[in-house]
Amino acid sequence: MIRIVIDSGIDQNDFMKETYDYDFLPLSIIIDGQDYLDQVDISLEEIHAHMEKGLLPKTAQVSPKTIIEAFNKARDLGEDIIYLTIYSQFSGTFQVAQAVAKEYGEKFPDMNIAVIDSKGGSGGGALLALQAMEMVKRDEDFDTIVEQTKWNAEHIQYHFTLNNLEWLVKGGRLPKAAGTAGDMLNIKPYLSVNETGIYLKKLVRGQERIYKRMIKEMTEGVGSFTDQLITISHVNDYGAALKLEAMVKAALPEATVQIFDIGAVLAAHLGIGGVGVFYFDQKPEHYVYIDE
Structure with missing residues (x-):
């Protein structure tokens, strides 16, 4: 076993x-x-x-x-x-x-x-x-x-964002002045993961825009593997997770979705209000479909 x-x-x-x-x-x-x-x-x-x-x-x-x-x-x-x-x-x-x-x-x-x-x-x-x-x-x-x-x-893609820039400033990833100005302008960080860890892909103005960008990149990123399980994780913001779930299901009707709480370790890096979408960019050879 x-x-x-x-x-x-x-x-x-x-x-x-x-x-x-x-x-x-x-x-x-x-x-x-x-x-x-x-x-x-x-x-x-x-x-x-x-x-x-x-x-x-x-x-x-x-x-x-x-x-x-x-x-x-x-x-x-x-x-x-x-x-x-x-x-x-x-x-x-x-x-x-x-x-x-x-x-x-x-x-x-x-x-x-x-x-x-x-x-x-x-x-x-x-x-x-x-x-x-x-x-x-x-x-x-x-x-x-x-x-x-x-x-x-090697084939899981990460797209996530934060409600504000406060925790990027606290973690030293963004200067305080830039964080303050960004929050005043309703700027949201678009984050992902690569060989160096979490990195800032870009800054996007407005929550709706960044959610739409995440869904657009996810829809393109899954390729033909449209009936897979997609996960959504959040830091104490279930409402944001539900909103993204609805957007995922509208964009990929064949997909299934599960929602998770982001664990304490990564929550400490992202801060309250962080939310992300995760998926495979290719279908694994031994992929198993999961029935909830």
């Missing part, structure tokens, strides 16, 4: 939690100098409450001890492990997990362990996790799931 493991960089929703058997490894959230394990010591709602007060949470990677405990649990159950991590550009978790897996594998060579960089996370990471867990349910072999998941990570 194969166990899928994810961490705080991969978004979850009720459907995922109720449908699949997987493990979650928490990153640490640091608020006012106090460390909390994500979803263990502090809830997403509590983190949002701190952020609404203007506090900028910091994050720390998954500890080696936590990773080893997950590996031990799987070994005791006779399971192999595929661990999907937050993007290596956002956290050192991938590198730590790789080192732990190498040492652990040398000690227990009969156990298959793969650590896969999600190359993003959030709703894109959710797409990775859902496909990997469905392949496990279909009894695909270990190597097939690993290779397909690595391919999938």
